[in-house]
Amino acid sequence: MIRSLLIPRRLVMLAIALAIVALVAIYGRWDWLANPKYQALIVRGIGNTLILLVLTMAIGMALAIPLGLAQAVGPWWLAMPARAFCSVIRGTPLLLQLFLLYYGIGSLFPGIPGLRESWAWPILRDAWYYAILGLSLSVAGYEGEVMRGAFKAVPHGQLEAARAMGMPRLTIFRRIWLPQALQRVLPTLGGETVLQLKATPLVAMITVVDIYAVASRVRSETLITYEPLMLLAVVYMAITGVIVLIFRWFEGRVPQRVA
Amino acid sequence: MSGALLASTLDLLALNPPGWGATLLWGLWHSVLIAAGAFALGLGIGILGAYGKLYGGPVTKDLLAIYTTVVRAVPELILILILYFAVTDAANQLLVALGREKMQISGVVAGVLVLGVVQGAYATEVLRGAILAVPSGQIEAARAMGMSPFLLARRVTLPLMLALALPGLANLWLIATKDTALLAVVGFAELTQATRQAASTTKAFFTFYAAAGVLYLGVSILSSVLFAWAERRARRGQRPVSG
Known part of the structure; x- marks a missing residue:
């Protein structure tokens, strides 16, 4: 890794890159970074982005497993709705889905009598929950399709052997089918997590304060165009680098035989 | 009650001015136009990038690696903002340097340029994989026949890799149509922005966002059908893959 950087041309490119970074650091306007108000906001924004990412990946995967199973081996009355759900999620922009959830469905609630006085009202007005819901459904739609392929790709012999051992169906699923399917999607899942990270700034459009929203606020308050975007x-x-490293570590732990 | 609701919904979506149907369709047309332009530009960048990554010199390879890595690691929304301001800034500074007036770059042109650069990074990777999957014997045979590199690309490599690249390219096209929605953030009058206008004017949020969703879904279903047809056509005369 280090040695591959020490080739002369790469050293030249590295020097150019460092020079560009130095120029940006010296001539750019970075004084807003010293403002404690913005520092607190930036920390909160990064925290919210990470919470959104981890929470929606977890909820989304939990939904994707039944969706994939329904499409792979379910009866038609389960497979059809699951397939329709995945097509709708994958066929429309996430930004539109978030707008539909927050502004569209959110605008229907005030029409329901008695809801405004109930305990659920603060939750129904909070964009945060709509963001979690929208991003989770998006993960479920995309990963449902991935899990469908993974469930189908587990060799029949494995399942037949488990059945021959007299395992009940739920145990087969828990011990054989699901672990092997998950192992297959691990490399894909790393890429999908990066895609999900890149989808999170859209929640700023429905007033959730993630790191993107913080940068937008800095831009509009200080009238600086580029520097917050660079940050x-x-x-x-x-964050992408960290995700890639985590998944590489995960993949290294799973024993694999390359035929 | 439900009859009246249906009638008022249809009134909202009507094509003639009190209804907003025409605005939505106009936005859809802009979205498709920008997506098609960006896809074409991305394909051009992708072909050059793939050849550069495979056959280019060491510096070209390194630069292309930086391009594809950075573009794929940064959210499209942020790239669109950075590129949008950078492109308009650069164009205006060029115009000022040439002694002309500053001008407002048209939304469609800026959208195509910005999304095209993003698509180019993904297309580079898709096409690189497809070119690598072309049997090397075919390319060596063509080289042995004395074909020039350009003729070889046109007659052998590109047609053979097309069938392999089409599934990836279909995905990219779907991403392009959906990414046009992000241009709403910089205020382009594409489908999502038109929908937002219609919804906030009439307060019928649910109706309009659902209608736009149906339009996007229609585009994506239609494109899937067309790409499946194109793939079948590109695979003419090839042995079907077993399994």
């Missing part, structure tokens, strides 16, 4: 790009690239 954003660096933050997202850093």
